[in-house]
Amino acid sequence: MPIPKAHYGGRHTVTLLPGAGIGPELMNYVKEVFSYAGVPVDFEDVDIDPNADDNVDLDFAITSIRRNGVALKGNIETRSTEAEVLSRNVALRNQLDLYVNVLHCVSYPGVNSRHKNIDIVIVRQNTEGEYAMLEHESVKGVVESMKVITSSNSERVARYAFEYAKRNGRKKVTTVHKANIMKLSDGLFLETSKRVAKDYPDIVHNDMIIDNTCMQLVSNPHQFDIVLTTNLYGAIVSNVVCGLLGGAGLLAGKNFGDHYTIFEPGTRNTGTSIAGKNVANPIAMLNAAVDMLRHLGHKNHAALIQNAINKTINQGIHTRDLGGQATSREVVDSIMKHIKIASN
Numbered sequence: 001m002p003i004p005k006a007h008y009g010g011r012h013t014v015t016l017l018p019g020a021g022i023g024p025e026l027m028n029y030v031k032e033v034f035s036y037a038g039v040p041v042d043f044e045d046v047d048i049d050p051n052a053d054d055n056v057d058l059d060f061a062i063t064s065i066r067r068n069g070v071a072l073k074g075n076i077e078t079r080s081t082e083a084e085v086l087s088r089n090v091a092l093r094n095q096l097d098l099y100v101n102v103l104h105c106v107s108y109p110g111v112n113s114r115h116k117n118i119d120i121v122i123v124r125q126n127t128e129g130e131y132a133m134l135e136h137e138s139v140k141g142v143v144e145s146m147k148v149i150t151s152s153n154s155e156r157v158a159r160y161a162f163e164y165a166k167r168n169g170r171k172k173v174t175t176v177h178k179a180n181i182m183k184l185s186d187g188l189f190l191e192t193s194k195r196v197a198k199d200y201p202d203i204v205h206n207d208m209i210i211d212n213t214c215m216q217l218v219s220n221p222h223q224f225d226i227v228l229t230t231n232l233y234g235a236i237v238s239n240v241v242c243g244l245l246g247g248a249g250l251l252a253g254k255n256f257g258d259h260y261t262i263f264e265p266g267t268r269n270t271g272t273s274i275a276g277k278n279v280a281n282p283i284a285m286l287n288a289a290v291d292m293l294r295h296l297g298h299k300n301h302a303a304l305i306q307n308a309i310n311k312t313i314n315q316g317i318h319t320r321d322l323g324g325q326a327t328s329r330e331v332v333d334s335i336m337k338h339i340k341i342a343s344n
């Protein structure tokens with residue numbers, strides 16, 4: 001279990017990485033709501049310059065997370081064109097060994113969507129696969145990209161999925177892969193999950209090819225309980241399910257390792273084109289902040305803010321990504337109104 005580290009005088013200190021695009025404005029809403037609700041959390045803000053050709057800011061962010069144990073994060077941009085400057089989002093997950101991403105996708109009754117009552121947990125390997133970032137041009141016009149799958153990481157993430165199922169009364173784990181084509185790499189991931197499944201006889205295990213999974217998710221999502229998958233397929237499947245439930249602005253994801261945890265919006269978007277316009281949906285980042293409070297043990301504050309979020313959504317106070325007309329500000333004001341009512 002990851003252990004929250006920085007806890008002085010009853011208050012937690014958390015690293016805050018606003019990132020680019022809509023990240024900074026969404027973080028300001030989180031700070032405002034936390035302060036309004038009297039949440040005992042202090043933030044250590046770390047900005048990462050997207051244009052930097054070095055990793056000084058990134059190293060500082062990693063040091064801060066190692067000290068605090070926990071971070072809340074927007075999407076970090078890496079604009080440098082230098083080939084050796086790799087995606088900082090990926091580097092952060094790799095260096096902190098955040099080997100699993102968990103996205104719990106539950107329908108909001110107040111949001112219009114094609115399917116109702118969806119409840120799917122996506123457990124995604126978070127540090128390898130196509131995200132190994134090992135690419136090179138072997139001869140002009142021929143680029144090779146290495147996909148790395150290891151049995152140790154496949155086993156950790158499979159075990160995480162089955163343990164999650166056991167702890168949370170879930171009935172089924174579906175391993176999603178493309179082992180019919182990538183026989184060695186995805187084959188190893190699939191075989192490892194089958195081996196781990198044997199230790200959990202009470203949990204049903206099946207598997208499905210990624211392309212069919214996308215079709216099944218759109219046509220019959222209720223057949224899924226826990227989806228266990230590799231890094232890239234996890235990114236795709238997460239976006240499909242978030243899209244089914246209401247888009248990029250609603251759900252939050254968690255990145256776990258053995259020591260550190262990062263909370264962030266589920267689909268990890270930057271939202272550059274909507275930044276600074278008072279239209280971004282603040283809910284996904286606020287949900288990430290609520291998950292973080294639960295993780296830190298601040299259950300009452302988490303419940304207070306969660307209820308205020310749910311009431312706001314179910315009352316139809318929606319930003320335009322959900323088909324509404326409310327501004328980001330109006331959504332946040334409504335959440336604070338519900339916090340006030342519940343606190344009186």
Ligand code: ATP
Binds near residue numbers: 075249274284
């Ligand atoms: P880019 O690097 O171009 O920003 P991306 O993969 O991060 O790409 P975005 O384009 O940022 O993805 O986001 C995908 C879509 O989701 C966009 O239409 C964006 O406006 C929308 N979106 C992302 N986050 C939110 C949000 N919080 N509220 C409303 N819409 C959002």
